[in-house]
Amino acid sequence: MDVLTVKNLSVSFFRPEGEIEALKNVSFSLREGEILAVMGETGCGKSVLCKSILKLLPDIAQIKTGHIDIRGEEITGYSEKQMRKLRGHFFSMVFQNPMTALNPCMSVGEQIAEAVRLRQPCLTGRERRRRTAELMELVGLNPPGERAKQYPFQLSGGMAQRCVIAIALAAEPTVLFADEATTALDVTVQAQILELFLELRKRMGMSIVLVTHNPGVAARIADRVALMRDGALFRIGDVEEILEEIIHNRNLT
C-alpha cells in the first residue's frame, strides 16, 4: 500500500528576475514502512521536494502541475488550514541544520512539549511532561529532566539534532522527512541517529524519506534510492541496484 504518491510534480519560484524551475516533473511513491533515500548534488531540489509536499515553501513558490496523494486522497489543492492538520500528524520533518531549526529563545523541553500538545491536545500537564520525557529518552537526551531546561545554544550539534528529531517524532507521523538529518553531525553520532531511525521504523511502522548526499548513509538503512539532478528525479530503484550502478558509473550522480 502506498502512503504517499507524487505524480508529475513541477514547482517554480517566481522571482522578480524571472521564473526558476526548482522541480521538474517529479514522480515517485512511498510504501508503508519503507525508507526511501533521495540522493543528489547540493541544490538539485531535494529539500524543495520535501517542503513542497508539506507546503512549507515561501509564497513565491508555486506548484505548477502535478498531484500529491496520501493514501489515495489528493492533497494538492489543500488550503493552509487543511495542511496544518496534516503537519504534525501525518507528516513530520527533520530539518537540515539543527542549530537554526530550534527556537533559540525557548528551552528544549518547551519546544518538544509544544509539539506533544499539538498532537495530543487532551493530555493533562503531567501526562504531557511524561510523554516529553519519554520522547527525550527515546532519542537519547539524557537525563530528560535536566536536558529539558537547556536552551539550544547550550547543546552540541548532535544533541540539538536529537531534539529536532524528538519534535518530529512527537507527531507520531506516518511519513517522516529527514532532510540531511545527519549531514551536520559527527560520524559516530550519525551512526547512532541512523540506528534510531531503523528502530523507530520497526517500532512505529513509519515510512521515512531520507534526503542525503552520502551513499554510505543510503546503503546503511535505505530500502530504495531515488536520484535527482537539476530538479528532476531521473532514477529510482532498489538500494543495491542503484548503488551498484553508482559504483560502476560515477557520473550518474
Next chain:
Amino acid sequence: MWRKFLRRSYIIGILHNAVKFALSVFALSVLVFAISRLAPGDPLYAYYGERVEKMSAAQQEEAMERLGLREPISAQYARWLQGAVHGDFGISYQYKRDVKEVIAARIGNTLLLGGLGFLLIFALALLLGLFCAWREDRAADRLICKIGTVTSCIPEFWLSLLLILVFAVWLDWLPSSGAYSVGEEGNVADRAAHLILPLAVVVLGHLWYYAFQVRNRLLEEVRADYVLLARMKGLSGRQVLYRHCLRGALPSYLSMMSVALPHILGGTYVVEAVFSYPGIGTLAYESARYQDYNLLMVVSLLTGALVIFCNMLARTVSGRIDPRMRMRFTGGGGEVGGL
C-alpha cells in the same frame, strides 16, 4: 547552599547597580554644572540674567561674595554637591523659591503625561508592529507604513498646533492648555479632558518609529529556520508569530524602549511647553527664557538620572528574559542580579 548563593549574588547585583548609578549621576552632575558655568562673560549673569544690569557695583560685589563666585569652580561644585546631597539644590531665581519645591509641585504632572505616553507607545508599538509583520507587504501593512512615516516626520510642536487648531479652536471639543480648568483641580474628568490632546501628540509623535522597529525585528525573526519547524508542528503562521517570533524580538524591544525613554521624555517636554501644561518641560523652557540656570541645571540632571535609572532597570529585565543573555553572565547556571 544554592539558595544562599543565589540570594547573595542578587544582593551583590543590586549593590553593583546602585554604585554604578551613583557614579553615573555624579559624572552627569559634573558635566551639567560645568555647562551651566560656561556662560560667557560675567558669571553673575548666569545667576541673575539681565537683572545684573540694574545692580550697583557694590551690590554686584556683595552678590559675588555671597554666592561664592570668587572661589575656584571646583570649590563651587563641591559646595553645590554638598548641598545637593542634603537635598538642597539652591534657589530658583525666577520663582524665588527652593528649586526642590518648584520641581516637586510639577513633577507629578510630567510623570503622569510622560508615563502614560510611554506605556501607550510601548503597548501600541508592539501591537502595530505585530500586525504589520503579520500582514507583511500587503495592502494594510503598506498603508500603515506610509501613514506612519508621515506622522513620524511631523514635528511635535506643529502637530500640537494642528490638534489645537482643529479640536480646540474649530470644533471646541477639548481644552487647549493647562492640566485642569480653574478651580477644578480634583475633577478627574476635567483632568482627563486636558490630557487627551497632549497625550495624543506624545503618542503619535513617537509611535511609528518604534512600531516600525518592532515590525522589522519581527520580519527578521520570521525569516529564521525555526519558523519552519514550528509550522511543521502544526502551528499556524499567526501562532508562530505570537508564540515564537515575539519571544525572540522581545528582549531587543525592551532595550530599545529603554533607549527610547529620553526621546519620549524630551518630546513630552516640548508638548508640555506648547500646551502650557504645568510640568517639568514647561518649567525647563520658562527657566531657559528667564535665564534661571540653577533650575534648568537641576531639571536636566533630574531627567538624566531618571533616564539612567530606567536604562539600568530595562537592561536587568531584558537580561533576565533573554535566556542567551542570562546564561552568558553566569556561565550557564544560576542567575545574577543584573548587569
Next chain:
Amino acid sequence: MKKKVPVLSLLVLTGIVISCLACGLIMTKDPLYMDLAHCNEAPGKEFLFGTDTMGRDIFSMIWYGGRISLTIGFLATLLSTALAVLVGSVSGCAPARMDGILMRLTELILSVPGLLLTVFLQAVFGGANVYSLSVVIGLTGWMSMAKVVRTEVLQLNHTDYVLAAKCLGGGFFHVLFRHLAPNFFPSVLFMAVMNVRNAIVAESTLSFLGLGLPVEVVSWGSMLSLSENALLTRAWWIILVPGLFLTATLLCLTNLGNYMRGSANKRHSNLGCRE
C-alpha cells in the same frame, strides 16, 4: 532586489532647496517688510499664502526663511558629523580603557533628552543667531552617530572578511575602501541625513518656543512662533503653511535616508500566512 529610488521625495526636496536658494527670483514681496495695512490677511491673489500677524507676506517668507532653516540644518550636521567621526574613530582605535571612558561619556550625554540639552546650552550661551544655533545643535547631535562609527571602526580589526582581505595582502586603504566603506557608508550617510532632519526640527522647535531665532530673523521655526496669536485670530494659514513646508522637507529627508540605508531584505518569509 534593490530598493526603489524615492523619485518623488528627491524631486520635492530639490525643488524646495533650489527655490530657497534662488528665493530672489520667486518672491513676490519683500519678506521683511511689515505691511501694517494687511495684517492677518487670508491667502488670496495678492498674498498667495496670506500675511502674518505683522503684515509680512508668507509666500515670500517661506523661501527666504527656508534658506535659514536649511542652512542651520546643514551647518549643524557638518559639525555633528565631524564630531561623531572624530569621537567614534578615536574610540574605536583607542585602547579599551580610553574607549570605555569615551563611550560612557557619550552615553551620559545621551541620557539627557537632546532638545533639553540644546535648550540648556542655548540658554547658557545667550542670544541666538544662525551660527550660534548651528553650533549648539551640532554639539548636541553627535552621540548616536559616534556610536555607529565606533562599531564600524571596530570591525576594521575584528571581522573575518577584513582579516581575510588583510591576509591576502590588501593594504590599509584597499581594505578601507573595498571592504569597509561599502558597509560603513550607508549607515553613516543615513545617520547624517537623519542629523539634518533632527537639526531642522531642533531649530524650528527652539525658535517656535522663543528660545532660538528671534521673530525678526525669518526661518520656518520663527514664523511659527507667531502661532499663539494666530490661534486666537483663527489665522490657520500662519500655522499651516510653514508647518507643511517643514513636514514635507522632513519627510523627503527621511525617505532619502531610508533609501541610503541599504538594500531591502532578500530572503522570503517562512511564515506563509496565505490562508
